[in-house]
Amino acid sequence: MSQSLNNDADILIVGGGLSGTMLAVQLLRLPGKRRVLVIEPRAELGRGEAYSAVELGHTLNGNAARMSVDPDNADDLTQWLTQYIAEGGWPESDQQPVPISELFPPRGIFGLYAQQRLQEARAVGALNGSTVEHVRAEAVDLRTDAETVHLTLNDGRRLQGAFAVLATGMFPAARTPQTESSGLNAAALDPWDVATMRQLDPRSTVLIIGSGLTMVDAVVSLEQAGHRGPIEVFSRHGLLPHVRRQPPAWVDFLAEDYSIRSPRQLMRELRRHCRDAIAQGIDWQAPLDTVRAHIGRLWHQASDVQRRQFVRHVRPWWESHHHRSPPLSAELVARLYKEGRLSIHAASFKGLEPSTGHEVSIRLRRRGDVQSCVVTGAALINSSGIEYDWRRVARPLPRQLLARGLVQPGPLALGIAAEVDGAVLNADGEAASRLFAMGPPLRGMWWESTAVTDVASQAKALAERLVLGETR
Template identity: 85%
Template structure:
C-alpha cells in the first residue's frame, strides 16, 4: 500500500470510529484499565455518547427499557438506577413523578440517558488521567481505512489523517429513515424524519399521515406527531401488521435455558418458550417473565445455529420476535392504544411497493395488502419511514462502509446482517482472515450475535473488547 508523500499522520494508540454509545462505552472501559494510552474518538456529532439513539431532545422519546435494565456498567445492574436517584434528588427530570413507579422502573427520556453516558465517560477520564491516559473527540467522519503491517490509517472527511496501533468500528446503527441507500427509491427524500417534531408542526393538524413500518420507530413517530399537535388520521402499513407489545415488569422466572442445554436450534427454543409461557399463564404469571430469561442466551443460540436455521428464523419468526421482545415503553404504548381505540390510528398488513409521482395534494404510495394480489395507491399529506434499522452494509451509501467493502477489509455478516467478525471482535476480511488491528463492536455484529444493539449487550462487549485491546 502506498501513502501520499505529503500526508501528515496524527498518531494515537487506539482509534475509535464512532462516538455514540458503543464508542463512548469502549473509551470509558479503556480509560479505567491500568496503563498509559492515547485514545481518539472520531465522531461528527458535537457530543459524544449520544449517537442516533440518544440525540433525541423530546421528553416523550423514552428508552424502551426501564432503568433496572439499562445500566452501562456490566458489573452493576443498578448503576442507572443509582444515577437517576441522585439526578432526580438534585432537581433533574422533574417530570419523572408522572410515571408513578419506583426509580428502578422508570423509563427515562433518551436525551437524559445520553447525559448519564457522558457523565460516566467524564468519570472514566479522571481515572485515566491518573494513569496518564487520555481520550480526545475528533469531530469529523471517517471516510476511508487502510491497514499496514504495523498500523491502521484513517482518512477523515476534513482531510485529516490519523494513524493508530489499533482501530475499532463502533459505527452504531444506520436508521433506515436517516440512511442514504445505495439503490435509493427516493423514499427518505419524500418522508419526514420520525423524530423531527418541528417539521411535523408545519403539517395541517387534521391531515392524514402515512407511516411505513409498525415497530418501535413507528411508536416514536406517533409520539412526535402527538407532541407536534397533530390530531388527524394516521395510517400505518407493515408487512404483518404487528405492533410492539407494551413492556411490563414481570416477576422472576426460572432460567430454563440455563437448566436445559439440549435446546440448540431456534425451532427448539420457540417450542420450549411457548410451553414456558403457557405454564406461566396457567399460574397467573405474566408471559413476559419466561421470555425475559431468554436474552442472556440469545448470542450463544444464534451463534451455534446453522445458516439454514438462522434464515428460517429471520423469514418466519423475526416479526413476532421483534414485536414480543422489543417492547414499547408504557407511556408510548398507552398513546398508541388510545389513538387506535379512537379510530385515528389504523394498522394495516400491507407491503410498501413504491412512491407515486408527487402531487400538490401531498404524497402517494403504492401498497399491496396482505392476501391480495393487486396493488393500490394511498394518499396522505405526509409520509414517515419507520422501517427500522438498515443492517446490510452493502446497501448503506456512506463512504466508510462502502470503502471497507471495496477494499475487502470487511465482509457481510451472516444473512448480510452487519459484518463478519471473530469471537473477540476482530473483523474478517473477504478471505475470512481475522484482522490483527481492526475490530468491531455493537450493531455491526448483529449477524454474529443477533441481539447486539441493546445497552447491556454493548456494555458487555465494550468491557471484553477493552481487555482484548490492551493485552
C-alpha cells in the same frame, strides 16, 4: 479539533455514540498509559443516533434497572438517576408513580448519563496518563498495514493508530442513504422531527411505513407536534410492539437444558413455558425475558439454515414480542387506535407514486391481495427501522471497507463478520490483527447486539483484548 492535532494514537475508535463512548470508558479504566481518538461528526460524544433525541416523550424502551452501562453494576443507571432526580433533574418523572428502577427515562437524559460516566472515566485515566480525545469529523476511508491502521477523514486529515475499532452504531433507515434508493427518504419526514411535523395541517392524514419501535416514536412526535388527524400505518405483517411490563422472575429454563439448540426447539419450549405462566396467573413476558441472556449463544451456534429459518419465519413475532414499547408510548398508541385515529394495515410498500400539490402517494400491496393499490396522505414517515446490511448503506466508510475487502457481510448480510473477540474478517475470511468491531455491526454474529447491556459487555471485553494486544 484543530489541524495541529497529533495524528498518532494507540487506539482509533470510529464512532462516538454509545458503543464508542463505552469502549473509551473501559479503556480509561484499565491500567496503562494510552491515547485514544474517537472520530465522531456530532458535537457531543455518548449520544449517537439513539440518544440525541431532545423530546421528553422519546424514552428508552427499557426501564432503568435494565439499562446500565456498567457491566459490573446492574443498578448503575438507577443510582445515577436517583441522584439526578434528587438534584432537580427530570421533574416530569413524578408522572410515573413507580420506583426509580422501573422508570423509562427520556433518551436525551440517558445521553447525559453516558456522558457523565465518560467524564468520570477521564479523571480515572488521567491518573495513568491516558486520554480520550474527540475528533469531530467523519471517517471516510481506512487501510491497514502490518503495524498501523491509517484513517482518512472527510476534511482531509489522516490519523493513524496501532488499532482501530468500528463502533459505527446503528444506521436508521429513515436517516441513512441507500445504495438502491426508492426515494422514500427524500419524500418522508424524519420520525423524530417534531418541529417539521408542527407545520402539518393538524387534521391531515399521515402515512407511516413500518410498525415497530420507530413507528411508536413517530406517533409520539406527531402527538407532541399537535397532530390530531388520522394516522395510517403499513407494515408487512401488521404487528405492533407489545408494551413492556415488569413481570416476576421465572425459571431460567435455557440454563437448565442445553439440549435446546435450534430455533424450532426454542420456540416450542418457550411457548410451553408461556402457557404455564398464563395458567398460573403470571405474565407471559416472564419466561420470554429469561431467553435474553442466551440469545448470543443460541444464534452463534445455529447453522446458516436455522438462522435463515428464524429470520424468515420467526423474526417479525420475535421483534414485536421482545423489542417492546415503553408504557407511556404504548398507552398513546393504544388510545389512538381505540379512538379510530390510528389504523394498522398488513401491506408491503412497493414504491412512491406521482402526486399533486402538497400530498404524497405510495403504492402498496395489502396482505392477501394480488393487485396493488395507491394510498395518499398529507405526509409520509419512514419508520422501517434499522438498516443492518452494509452493502445497502451509502456512507463512505462502509463502502470503502467493503470495496477494499477489509470486511465482509455478516451472516444473512446482518452487519459484518468477525471473530468472537471482535476481530473483523476480511473478504477472504481472515481475521484482522488491528481492526475490530463492536455493537450493532456485529448483529449477524450475535443477533442481539444493540441493547445497552450488550454494548456494555462487549466494550469491557474488547477493551481488555486491545490492552492485551498492546503488550504483544
